[in-house]
Amino acid sequence: MEGVLFEYVRYGTSVKVTAIEPQTKIEAVVIVPADIPEAQMQARALQKLLYILNKKIDEN
DSSP: OOOOEEEEEEETTEEEEEEEETTTTEEEEEEEETTSOHHHHHHHHHHHHHHHHHHHHHHO
């Protein structure tokens, strides 16, 4: 999936990572430890985004 946007907001020892699919404007949010690598943060948020997108496809 191309063009996914990521937003990071740090809250103490945690980071809220939002993955946004720009065409559908669907978002997925995960809270992860602040000490993991950014690539892992993105992977977790992307995994949840894909889950949400697949669920919406199954509903239709």
